Amino acid sequence: MKNRLYWDDAYPIALSLRQAHAQVDPSTIDLAVLREWVIGLRSFADDPALAQLTMLEEIQREWVDLIK
Secondary structure, eight states: OOSOBOTTOHHHHHHHHHHHTTTOOGGGOOHHHHHHHHHHSTTBOSOGGGOOHHHHHHHHHHHHHHTO
């Protein structure tokens, strides 16, 4: 698979989430839900167990910035 995503790819993950969940306000998403959505992305290739709170917060921040 080309363009695989990993936990430290906050901006590309945020772009993918924006496409997949266009009607969602990312500032209202629970981080547990965000984690599941990231893991569910077709291009996500990292180990789900490696998710850290700081990574999820950064992904959420990037996503919020995309809709400003």
